[in-house]
Amino acid sequence: xxxxxxxxxxxxxxxxxxxxxxxxxxxxxxxxxxxxxxxxxxxxxxxxxxxxxxxxxxxxxxxxxxxxxxxxxxxxxxxxx
Numbered sequence: 001x002x003x004x005x006x007x008x009x010x011x012x013x014x015x016x017x018x019x020x021x022x023x024x025x026x027x028x029x030x031x032x033x034x035x036x037x038x039x040x041x042x043x044x045x046x047x048x049x050x051x052x053x054x055x056x057x058x059x060x061x062x063x064x065x066x067x068x069x070x071x072x073x074x075x076x077x078x079x080x081x
Contacts, residue, residue, distance in 0.1 A: 002052075002064065006078035013038070013050045013064065020044045021069040027052070028063045035062065054079050 002011045013025060025039040035057065038050050054062075059081040065074040 002077050006080045008080050009055045010053045016047045017043055017045050024067040026065050030061045
C-alpha cells in the first residue's frame with residue numbers, strides 16, 4: 001500500500017523483489033484511464049521506494065497497479081486537497 005493514504009500532494013510506494021524481474025507500476029483514475037507510469041523496467045532483487053507528487057492532479061480516488069513476474073496487485077489511493 002502507498003503511504004500516506006489519503007495523501008496531499010505526495011505519496012510513497014514501497015515494494016520488495018526476491019529476484020531480478022521486470023516491474024510495472026502505473027496509476028489510473030477511477031474511470032480506468034492511465035494517468036502515469038511510475039516504473040517500467042527490469043530491477044534486481046532488493047527493496048525499492050517510489051515517490052509520486054500529484055500536484056497537477058485533481059482530488060479523487062485513484063488506483064495503482066503493480067506487476068512483477070507473476071505477481072499483480074491493484075489498490076485504491078485517495079488524493080485529498
